Amino acid sequence: MLTLYYTPHTCSLATHIALADAGADYKLERIDFAAEQQKSPAFLAINPKARVPALVTPQGILTETPAMLAFVAQTFPAARLAPLDNPFAFAEVQSFNSYLCSTVHVAHAHRMRGYRWADEPEAIAAMQRKVPQSVGACFELIESQMLRGPWVMGCDYSIADPYLFTLAQWLEKDGVDVKRIPRVIDHRARMAERPNVRKAIAEQLTD
């Protein structure tokens, strides 16, 4: 049994979808950001970084979405969620996911969590003003250079797809002009129709 600690509308959705795609036996534990539950001693014992997601496994606890996604793919090889037998192709998947966590998610985080990087309200407001441009530039690069189609890596669906889908949930609130990224939006629409994606979203909102 795997237990995913999650919060709705965060990047925890990516691993949640991957668990459903893998056919994993999992349960969910919701962390309430409004109540600052991520800073509770009970949750800090699970993830001292005070963030979601975290995945409790029989061997221990994992954090960081790219690591959790690769773990799901490797633990459930029959689901074929990554090219596990080809180190170069596997690295391409990991490169995409690493770009999402280190650049795309970070650009987005300057809208809601600017306090991580500056104290002054004016600076935090300045960061918020740039989010449409910085997140937009990331997604335009994905649109033109990285998203092969029909799935991120080409013909084969992989753990890169639920992660891209998850970050693409935030585009409109980030102020990105989605007309400039039609292939990303088409990918998002096709992902949203997948039964496991619908299942994961429904589970997060009704848990």
Place this chain on the structure above:
Amino acid sequence: MLTLYYTPHTCSLATHIALADAGADYKLERIDFAAEQQKSPAFLAINPKARVPALVTPQGILTETPAMLAFVAQTFPAARLAPLDNPFAFAEVQSFNSYLCSTVHVAHAHRMRGYRWADEPEAIAAMQRKVPQSVGACFELIESQMLRGPWVMGCDYSIADPYLFTLAQWLEKDGVDVKRIPRVIDHRARMAERPNVRKAIAEQLTD
């Protein structure tokens, strides 16, 4: 043959050390940031993100340090640079490296590259003022919760070690009080004595 595109004093050192540790046959191509060579058409054809490192392999080009490090470990299994036969242990390595790229390196980047996230000089200065605190908090978490010792993952050296060493190069310029992180500093000192680390640093500075 592998070709590493690098710039001295950047995170490209991590992959460089891993290539040396792996006994890989590699060559180096230096990208001159002062001349904005990373924005040249020739380099954008290699990495449209206009950043180092990039690793040209016989199968194609890889970017993003965590992906490149895992690729080196998987391509040279005899070097034993990651626990390749244990998906959970491998995920722990990847989780550490993901934290470095998405949180630690990002906190550091607000000192030199604040223009990525705001336009106003005052906001960029505000970001710079917070770097000692934000980078310091990351390294205090590594010190107290993540660095097992003697190596990051415990008894076995792995691809997490050159990556931590590389980011720890920047601590003093980031204004972090290194007296608060003696275990990180001890790790850095032991890494600096390793022949492959000395070799990689020498190659970067004399190339």
